[in-house]
Amino acid sequence: MKQTGDLALVKKMNTAIVLDAVLRYAPLSRAQISERTGLNKATVSSLVLDLIDNHLVADLGPGASSGGRKPNLLEFRASSGYAVGIDLGVNYIRGILTDLEGGVVAEHRLTLKAQNVESVIPRLLECIETLRARIPACPYGMVGIGIGVPGLVNESGTILFAPNLSWPEVPLRTIVEERFGVPVTIDNEANAGAQGEQRYGAGRGIANQIYVSVGIGIGTGMILNKELYKGAGGFSGELGHLSIHADGKPCRCGNQGCWELYASENALLEQSAPLGYHDLDALLEAAGRGEPEVLALFERIGEALGVGIANIVNVFNPDVVIIGNEMRRAEAWIEEAVQRTVARRALAHHRGKLQVLFAEQGEKSAVRGAAYYAISAFLGKMKGSGV
Numbered sequence: 276m277k278q279t280g281d282l283a284l285v286k287k288m289n290t291a292i293v294l295d296a297v298l299r300y301a302p303l304s305r306a307q308i309s310e311r312t313g314l315n316k317a318t319v320s321s322l323v324l325d326l327i328d329n330h331l332v333a334d335l336g337p338g339a340s341s342g343g344r345k346p347n348l349l350e351f352r353a354s355s356g357y358a359v360g361i362d363l364g365v366n367y368i369r370g371i372l373t374d375l376e377g378g379v380v381a382e383h384r385l386t387l388k389a390q391n392v393e394s395v396i397p398r399l400l401e402c403i404e405t406l407r408a409r410i411p412a413c414p415y416g417m418v419g420i421g422i423g424v425p426g427l428v429n430e431s432g433t434i435l436f437a438p439n440l441s442w443p444e445v446p447l448r449t450i451v452e453e454r455f456g457v458p459v460t461i462d463n464e465a466n467a468g469a470q471g472e473q474r475y476g477a478g479r480g481i482a483n484q485i486y487v488s489v490g491i492g493i494g495t496g497m498i499l500n501k502e503l504y505k506g507a508g509g510f511s512g513e514l515g516h517l518s519i520h521a522d523g524k525p526c527r528c529g530n531q532g533c534w535e536l537y538a539s540e541n542a543l544l545e546q547s548a549p550l551g552y553h554d555l556d557a558l559l560e561a562a563g564r565g566e567p568e569v570l571a572l573f574e575r576i577g578e579a580l581g582v583g584i585a586n587i588v589n590v591f592n593p594d595v596v597i598i599g600n601e602m603r604r605a606e607a608w609i610e611e612a613v614q615r616t617v618a619r620r621a622l623a624h625h626r627g628k629l630q631v632l633f634a635e636q637g638e639k640s641a642v643r644g645a646a647y648y649a650i651s652a653f654l655g656k657m658k659g660s661g662v
């Protein structure tokens with residue numbers, strides 16, 4: 276029995292290795308998989324056959340060859356299943372449907388007028404339902420759902436604390452899994468945004484990436500050594516509550532002088548109210564017209580962002596810091612101040628190869644990261660099943 280168990284385990288591991296090779300290097304031949312992985316050709320052929328039977332790999336037929344018989348090339352079948360990604364915002368729900376490579380095939384967005392849990396949950400389920408209805412005929416259908424939320428989430432997918440939604444504890448994963456019967460991943464929106472940029476945006480191929488989600492508050496998602504760092508309880512990344520003024524304004528978190536009180540969209544709107552501007556759109560438009568008071572305000576916010584980023588750079592020594600969420604829209608008006616402040620304040624050796632960038636996926640960083648969670652959970656399961 277022991278031996279059978281070991282063989283099954285070896286097959287699972289080898290299946291994962293072969294599927295990874297296809298995901299990373301396709302189109303490629305069985306012989307090339309064998310070369311890249313060190314598995315012998317017979318093993319590769321047998322595992323590839325299983326993957327073809329399971330609709331995850333397609334045989335494209337003969338490709339180009341430098342001489343002799345042309346080898347058949349293999350490809351990952353991205354359209355054999357679909358994932359739903361959801362970005363649950365404070366006043367909107369954004370949903371996307373993606374194939375198994377994360378390519379967006381459908382989108383659905385709705386505006387929330389009420390934030391209470393009784394009215395938001397039905398609309399969230401409705402958004403998922405709308406996207407599910409748009410899945411083309413395929414072997415696996417909806418493989419999973421990923422949801423980014425503006426709050427703290429524990430390991431069982433329960434939202435523990437969502438200050439801007441004022442929700443009680445909500446077992447969101449259980450609710451959504453019971454309704455749709457597929458695996459559901461719930462994570463903080465900053466973590467989801469970090470994944471979105473790491474997989475599809477400005478952080479592609481970068482090992483150490485800190486994503487700073489600057490919206491109503493500030494949250495951060497940390498990719499260290501290509502892995503999302505979540506901390507002991509899954510609560511890492513609350514860098515919006517890093518104190519940047521020891522005797523500063525009191526924060527709702529109980530601390531004072533927190534970074535987000537000076538550098539978030541809320542901080543911007545608080546300071547722009549006396550000038551008669553009450554939303555980011557109006558401020559961006561005024562900055563475009565060259566209104567000096569508004570330009571000075573963006574400059575201050577950019578500097579405040581730079582102060583916090585310099586602290587992050589000194590702690591984590593990242594390759595890249597990516598500014599995302601709403602404030603990324605102000606790139607043209609804050610970038611210079613952010614870069615200048617980081618250059619002046621961060622330690623010299625830490626700045627060596629550092630890049631401070633703005634989110635490439637724009638408003639979709641979090642929703643694409645959320646869909647990625649669902650895809651990666653599905654592929655992880657398929658690799659582990661030894662198909």
Ligand SMILES: [Zn+2]
Nearest residue numbers: 516526528533
């Ligand atoms: Zn705070």
